Amino acid sequence: MFKPCPKCGGREFRVQVTFSGSICILVDPEDPEAYDVTDSEPTDSAWEDLSFVDCRDCDWSGTMADIETDTIPAAMEPGDAFA
Numbered sequence: 001m002f003k004p005c006p007k008c009g010g011r012e013f014r015v016q017v018t019f020s021g022s023i024c025i026l027v028d029p030e031d032p033e034a035y036d037v038t039d040s041e042p043t044d045s046a047w048e049d050l051s052f053v054d055c056r057d058c059d060w061s062g063t064m065a066d067i068e069t070d071t072i073p074a075a076m077e078p079g080d081a082f083a
């Protein structure tokens with residue numbers, strides 16, 4: 001579950017994610033900078049609680065944890081998570 005933007009109530013966010021997957025490359029010994037991608041597999045993207053999030057309607061920015069409602073309650077102090 002997600003919350004709208006804490007600042008403006010907007011519901012569209014830009015999430016910084018990391019992509020992981022694999023590709024095959026063909027290198028050219030004659031030209032160290034050249035290579036061809038010969039095959040690729042679908043990449044997966046994933047976010048974590050600490051992934052950066054920007055509101056697209058205002059200048060609010062935070063992390064996924066700030067807009068997820070099923071994680072640590074916002075009222076908790078940061079240190080409490082490790083108690």
Ligand SMILES: [Zn+2]
Nearest residue numbers: 005008055058
């Ligand atoms: Zn906003």
